[in-house]
Amino acid sequence: MAERYHDGAAGGAAAHGLQYPGAVVSNAELAEALFQLAESHPAGERRLAFLRAAYAVFDHPRELAPARRWPEAVPLELLPTLAMLRACRTRDALAAATERFAGPRRHGAAAREGFLSAAEVARVIASPAAPSPARLRGAVHWHTRASDGAATLEAMARACQRRGASWAVVADHTRGLECVNGLDGEGIELQRLAVAAWNRRRGEELWLVQGLEAEILDDGRLDLPRAAREGVLVLAAVHTGLRDRRDQTARLVRAVEEPGVWALAHPQGRLFERRPGIRANWEVVFAAAAAAGVLLEINGFPRRQDLDPTLAGLAAAAGARFVLASDAHHPHHLAFDATAAALAARAGVGEGAIVNFETLDHLAAGRPDLALP
Ligand SMILES: [Zn+2]
Ligand SMILES: [Zn+2]
Structure with missing residues (x-):
């Protein structure tokens, strides 16, 4: 079952015949969701796994939405969760999904505000x-x-x-x-x-x-x-x-x-x-x-x-x-x-x-x- 999630697009909206219109949710938005998920867990392996995934997405040089694969550094056990998050077609849907998994948004995001993901840098320049x-x-x-x-x-x-x-x-x-x-x-x-x-x-x-x-x-x-x-x-x-x-x-x-x-x-x-x-x-x-x-x-x-x-x-x-x-x-x-x-x-x-x-x-x-x- 986990195998199909290696292929993000197939595990998401594309499997249901929907077409991605380009960017769905950006790496920056996805990474922010993952940071919030990490923060919702106590210190330990699960939290570290979410942090690794968050950094891998934030530092990935291209937007992942249309991509077929997740970065290598993303822990395998998170792929189902990531596929669900990536299938969100709007920011609101992503925020709702994040809240479902992580609970209400906490503080702590101030140290991430105003930072550009690697994919945003590539797009801007x-x-x-x-x-x-x-x-x-x-x-x-x-x-x-x-x-x-x-x-x-x-x-x-x-x-x-x-x-x-x-x-x-x-x-x-x-x-x-x-x-x-x-x-x-x-x-x-x-x-x-x-x-x-x-x-x-x-x-x-x-x-x-x-x-x-x-x-x-x-x-x-x-x-x-x-x-x-x-x-x-x-x-x-x-x-x-x-x-x-x-x-x-x-x-x-x-x-x-x-x-x-x-x-x-x-x-x-x-x-x-x-x-x-x-x-x-x-x-x-x-x-x-x-x-x-x-x-x-x-x-x-x-x-x-x-x-x-x-x-x-x-x-x-x-x-x-x-x-x-x-x-x-x-x-x-x-x-x-x-x-x-x-x-x-x-x-x-x-x-x-x-x-x-x-x-x-x-x-x-x-x-x-x-x-x-
Ligand atoms: Zn210095
Ligand atoms: Zn220096």
Whole structure:
């Protein structure tokens, strides 16, 4: 009996002679139902099975409705339930079915709101109006083994080049409270030499710029002395107090006004399914960033998606400019700049407001301290 459910379409409406008109329920909606089902179970195997299925659906690159097969990671014992959910032809029907299995909707969805499924990302960036990952010139915010990345500077740079970038900004962590693996003064200097060595040999193909992902301290200052900000692009990021419910406007405003800050990285500090991010008066933060000429990052790491589209739209209205980031910790992660492009598209932010689409000499404006060709 379970066998027929391997074939989702046959087990669902199609078996009754109904035709799918394209998308029935989206992966995002189906995954949300599965997360709610997981939450309706106490900690244990059944709950884990639903979570695995939810993530597998959320991360699947194509909409599953017309597909014949479920992703490999979906546990077999859930296939009958999934087939029933997928057979729902409307959102209301899906909500009713979910409630039948999971009971009334609970809290906890706040940490999933505003996140795009992998299939949504693919659909959004396929639109000719969306910022195109294929036209990105600059690959920004990725890590190497010098902090918590999996690959060397060279391997990451080569991967950026293979993706078609003509310039790239490495952004390893500084050694702050939260990152014992970060770069100290000597590490920063060694990386500066490695970046210069790459540029001497291969700068014509891909020009590397040293960035640093610096910690925003509790009071909004950075963990990086001013002298160390010379010649690097500083991406200031909050990694502490992320579950703190107090208002953090003053902390972020102070950070964007710190000398030498280039961008505010993953401004919300949210994580999918884990935490909704910090509280702030975002209009005030975005206006301060725009006034200081500090870029707002749209971080495309799928579990971050930070800024979310609503806030990115607010930032655009405040006159801010943007940088798209993959936050890659592995060469394969560089493709996450597509998620950032999709978030920008959802926010109505075009290529003209995004620094990654510009040529290298735009980076040089106002930054005579940067080593550029
Ligand atoms: Zn970070
Ligand atoms: Zn990072």
